[in-house]
Amino acid sequence: MQTELETILIAQGRKARRAARFLATAPTHKKNEALYAMADQLEAHGQEIITANKIDLEAGRKQGLTSALLERLTLNESRIHDMAQGLREIAALPDPIGEMLEMTRRPNGLDIGRIRTPIGVVGIIYESRPNVTADAAGLCLKSGNAIILRGGEEALNSNRIIARIISAAATQAGIVDGAIQLVDSEDREAAVFMMKMHDYLDVLIPRGGQGLKKAVLDNATVPVIMTGMGNCHVYVDEYGDYEKALPIVLNAKVQRPSVCNAAEKLLVHQAAAQAYLPGIIKALQEAGVEIRGCEKTRRIVPGLIEATPEDWSAEYLDLIMAVKIVDSLDEAIDHINQYGTGHSEAIISDNYNAVRSFMAGVDAAAVYANASTRFTDGNVFGFGAEMGISTQKLHARGPMGLRELTTTKFVIYGDGQIR
Template identity: 60%
Template sequence: MNWVEEVKRKGRAAKAASRVLATLPTAVKDRALAAMAGALLERQEEILTANRLDVEEGRARGLSAALLDRLTLDPARIRGMAEGLKVLRALPDPIGEVVAMWKRPNGLRIGQVRVPLGVIGIIYEARPNVTVDAAGLALKAGNAVILKGGSEAINSNKAIVKALQEAVSAAGLPQGCIQLIEDTTRAAAAALMKLNEYLDVLIPRGGAGLIRAVVENATVPVIETGVGNCHVYVDASADREMARRIVLNAKCSRPGVCNAIENLLVDEAIADAFLPVIVRELTAAGVEVRGCPRTRSLCPEVKPATEEDWGTEYLDYIIAVKVVAGLDEAIRHINTYGTHHSEAIVTENYSHAQRFLEEVDAAAVYVNASTRFTDGFEFGFGAEMGISTQKLHARGPMGLKELTTIKYIIYGNGQIRE
């Protein structure tokens, strides 16, 4: 099969579907979302069977425990995917929203109205839930979507997309509104990156290598999503029990996701008391700790950290720990090595909290909370298309409004320009 031609064929179908979706009433889109949620539950066994094939192949290929966790589906996760679609259904439709309206001295009334982007492409790795999130968000915001998942989840994605396509067709929508590129080779990905004729925007969602490849090679406009080299800074005034719980949650709850922390910074004023406790608990949770010289002097069992460790997104049970001289050094370190994703401070000092919020350059900045909340569902968006770490158009979790653009509408009564 010529996959370049296949990508183009699916692009044409998505473009045609996008024109239908752009003007659909909210009730029709919501009916389709309800059908999609129902289809996931009805086809649960079929999807789980396909997913087991992917997990078995992933183990044979030596995928890490964290990546296998991202890949694995179970009934609870499928229910969660269906619930996300139901939440999207209940959210306001952004399409047609009048963002602003004003009147000029010549009598012209000028307005800004939200409209769909058109056709959204998304290239992603071993997370079958992204297939559902992307399809649901795109549809609710009036967009068609072309999905290009990784080889690790191909059987799961085929089963999920089959269920979703049949659901939208039964609801009266064109099947072309949800497309899956089934070829997992680089040639198919390269063809999608250059599909300017049919694709309005491309979103990469995955590790640093994938994102870099898309940004460097795509001719289609790209919204860059986030590599997550995230930090928690434990300030001198921190409630140590709170800090302990936040650090363990941010690192250990799901280490293979982009909002998990990879670095822990501890103020030197509390390092003697706090570091032995947190290192012991991290180690007990199966985390490999790598530390600066000061950390290792307090915790000799810790491996030495290298310069590379400060800038690495591990997506695994590994963390780099550094003792810092105070807030200024913590902020400098984060702005030097961070990836502008999610950063947190644990502190009881109000002025330190405010400085951290103002001076740290990231899409999401937390005071006394885990970075694991950087997520479209947790932010009330129902789902997310990804976490944007750029500063143009969209930043942070990308929900419905981030999948729209603006159209100017102008009302006149015969005005001509002199």
């Protein structure tokens, strides 16, 4: 027996499938016109969005959401303008669909090519920030995919009006109805049911914390792209330049500690520890960071909290940093590969061989030489907006832009060949 909620979700899935067939061959100019219309309509309805957002904020305050969460949830004119600009930027990006990646002629005369196509129907489960609703819908539309959006309960009123505005704008611009749909339910079961809709969703992108990750592992039959688990390290090598190490460690830790590409761990080569650690730790502490040190670190900088074994795996998303002194570059690489989440990892070194070994040996979505881990971001990498940062290895790894929302198919041109 289907529940009422399941019946609604399946109907949305069917509608998305139909829309996806239309979108797969929609001309670029039509998709772009829709994106510009969506942007214009968001700005035109700014006051309505702000009014709806106030209901979410009021409810959030009553439920005792932290001020950080309330801040993420807040929409104002400037943020609505940014959302609209994001859609216009996506419209300005080249259309990835139809690109022939390669074509070769085989000995039997067949021309075999590989061409970029949309994935089909994309599902996304996300939290808090209502701008994701517009970003994700815009990226999916441009890449020819239908999208089913499932935002956080705390943002339902905001997401509902944003989805309604952009969906109506897209339809008026000639995109078939059903290309952009929101799951209009606060029920947690809606997210769990989405994870099992493999007949209707070609991929599911969960953006959230450990709870969502576990629910996905337990329930998903839809292929999933895991995003945003970030236990990131900065390793200061024996040959690291202090003048680069200090600002990079500080930036990676404190510029925005709540995001997944912020550094959580500092590894320092033993040969550099005595000279560098006191200064780096002092600067971090002055920036409000709580330091948890390994035994050797605490001998060099007395009075630090002791790092526990759990610290090496932890993702704090806060002004906390654990510090470990390693005996060698190899120990640093092994430590990162063992405890890291495969997100963003950095080495600070002026030694050619050390950098080369680190870049090759560290298994992560983004590996940095002499730069802050904070750069792992679709905009910084030049993708326009981003759909999330994949920390898995299949299909997409790192920031996901338009290209990561596509697949390929083989096209084979013959003149009667048989086998």
